[in-house]
Amino acid sequence: MPLSTFGRKVFGDEKADKIYAYLKFFRAKFNNLKSLHYSEIIDKESIKVFEIPKHHVFFGYYDIQQLNLKEDKMLVHVVPKRSTIDRNKKEAEIGYFNVKSGEYFALTNTRTWCWQQGARLRWHPINDNYILFNDMFDFKYITIIWDVVNNCYIGQIDTALYDIDRQFSYGLSLNFSRLQRLRPGYGYDLLPDVTIIDHAPENDGVFLVDLQKNESRLIIKLRDLALDVDKSMEHQHYINHLSFAPDGNNFIFFHVWRIRGTKKWATRLYVAETLEANLKLLESNDVVSHYAWKNNEELLVTCLTKNKEQYYAEYNIISGRKRIVNQKILSKDGHPSFTPNSSVFISDTYPQKNEKQVLFVHNIIENRNYAIVELFSDPRYYGERRCDLHPRISSSGRFITIDSTFQDGLRKTVLVETDKIKYLWC
Numbered sequence: 001m002p003l004s005t006f007g008r009k010v011f012g013d014e015k016a017d018k019i020y021a022y023l024k025f026f027r028a029k030f031n032n033l034k035s036l037h038y039s040e041i042i043d044k045e046s047i048k049v050f051e052i053p054k055h056h057v058f059f060g061y062y063d064i065q066q067l068n069l070k071e072d073k074m075l076v077h078v079v080p081k082r083s084t085i086d087r088n089k090k091e092a093e094i095g096y097f098n099v100k101s102g103e104y105f106a107l108t109n110t111r112t113w114c115w116q117q118g119a120r121l122r123w124h125p126i127n128d129n130y131i132l133f134n135d136m137f138d139f140k141y142i143t144i145i146w147d148v149v150n151n152c153y154i155g156q157i158d159t160a161l162y163d164i165d166r167q168f169s170y171g172l173s174l175n176f177s178r179l180q181r182l183r184p185g186y187g188y189d190l191l192p193d194v195t196i197i198d199h200a201p202e203n204d205g206v207f208l209v210d211l212q213k214n215e216s217r218l219i220i221k222l223r224d225l226a227l228d229v230d231k232s233m234e235h236q237h238y239i240n241h242l243s244f245a246p247d248g249n250n251f252i253f254f255h256v257w258r259i260r261g262t263k264k265w266a267t268r269l270y271v272a273e274t275l276e277a278n279l280k281l282l283e284s285n286d287v288v289s290h291y292a293w294k295n296n297e298e299l300l301v302t303c304l305t306k307n308k309e310q311y312y313a314e315y316n317i318i319s320g321r322k323r324i325v326n327q328k329i330l331s332k333d334g335h336p337s338f339t340p341n342s343s344v345f346i347s348d349t350y351p352q353k354n355e356k357q358v359l360f361v362h363n364i365i366e367n368r369n370y371a372i373v374e375l376f377s378d379p380r381y382y383g384e385r386r387c388d389l390h391p392r393i394s395s396s397g398r399f400i401t402i403d404s405t406f407q408d409g410l411r412k413t414v415l416v417e418t419d420k421i422k423y424l425w426c
Helices: 003-011 013-030 176-182 222-227 419-424
Strands: 036-038 047-050 055-058 073-080 092-098 104-110 130-136 141-147 152-157 170-173 205-210 215-221 236-244 250-258 265-273 279-283 287-293 298-304 310-316 322-325 344-348 356-363 368-376 399-404 412-417
Touching: 073 412, 104 130, 104 141, 170 236, 176 236, 205 222, 205 236, 215 222, 222 236, 222 250, 236 287, 265 287, 279 298, 356 399, 368 399, 368 412
Parallel strands: 055 412
Antiparallel strands: 036 368, 047 412, 055 073, 073 092, 092 104, 130 141, 141 152, 170 205, 205 215, 236 250, 250 265, 265 279, 287 298, 298 310, 310 322, 344 356, 356 368, 399 412
8 A cells, every 4th residue: 555545544634645745844854955946047146036024925826917017016915924724814915016126015905815816916907006806895705906006995896806808898707615615725715605505506607797887797607518518417517717818809718527526627628709608619638727828819728638648738719729839848737828929938847856846938949948947845835725836927028926935934926037038038
C-alpha cells in the first residue's frame, strides 16, 4: 500500500494533507533551498517585491490586469496572516501600491473574496480612476464601483460580476455560492448555496448583465447543459471561467461536473455569442483547465487527456479548429497570457521538484521556452489556500506580476520589469 494511501486511511484526508504539507516544508528547509532564482535573461534589479508585514498581499487570478493603463498603480488584496478559509474569515482590504515608490494606499474592504480569485478586483475599463470588486449588500452579492483618486464609493451593479467587456456594456455572472461549494477557493460562501439539493438547477447557469441598465438575465441554463451529458442527473454540475473575447462579441465558459463518488471532474469548453447566446462546443474529450485569448477568434487553452497527459492547444472559435502547441516542451499545466505580440505568451508551472514554481515566456515562432524566475512555493498552503503564481502581464507588456509564498510564509506580489527580456516579444 502506498504511504499516501496508508496515511489517509490512518489519519483521514484532512490530517494527512496537513502532515504531508509540513513534511515537504521541513524537507525544503533542511535542504536550504533557494527562495528565488533568476534566469540568464533577467537580473535582480528587474525584480521588485511588494509586501506588508504580518499580512498576505495578493491579487488573485491571472485573467485580469493588475496594473492600470498608466501602469503606475497596482491593485492588491491585503488580509491578516491568520485569515481562515471558512465563512468567518477576515475582510480583505482593497488597496494599491505606487509602482515606482512602493508606497501602499488602503482604500476599502470586502468580505466577498476567495484565495484563488480574490474579489474579482479590476480596473474600470473606461475610467482609469475607478475600480470594481465584488462585495455583499442586503444579503446579495454585488459589484462595487470605487473612485481610487478621491477614495469614495461611486455606485454598484446589483450582481457580482465574473467578467466585464472592454466597453463596459455587459458583464457575465454565475452562482458564486454554488461555485465555492463545488470548487472551493473560486467562489464565496457568505451566502448559503440554495441550489444544494439540485444537481443542475433550472434557474441557474450563465447570466448576462446589462451594465448600463443594471439588469441581469439568465441566458444559458445549467440544466440544458447537464442533460446533454448526464440525462439521469447523477453528477453535480456548475459553471466556471467566464471570459469575454477582446471585442466583447463572444465569450467562453467551462461547464464542469463532479463525478459522483469520486474527487474527479469532467468539463466542456463552450463559446457563445454575447447577445444571441448561440453555443458552440469547442472541447468535450479532454479536461480543460486554463485559457487566454490570443485575439477575437483564437484562444489558447491548457488541457488534460484521459491518460493524464497535459498540453496547450489553440482553438479557433469560428471554425472550431484545434491545434496542439509544442507538447514536447509545454507538457505541464499553467496559467497563460499573451504579450502584446500574439506570437509570445507567458505562463507558469505548479510546484515541481523541491517545491519550485517557474515563470516562463514561450515564443511560438521559435518553439522555445525562456525561464524568467524560479520561486519556492510554501507547501503549507495547499488546497484552496494554495498560492499559484498566476502571472499577469500589463497592457504595454512592460511588467509581469505574480503572487508567491517564496519567503516568510506570506503571500507577496512580485513585479518583474521586462525591459531586459523585451526582445522576446518586440
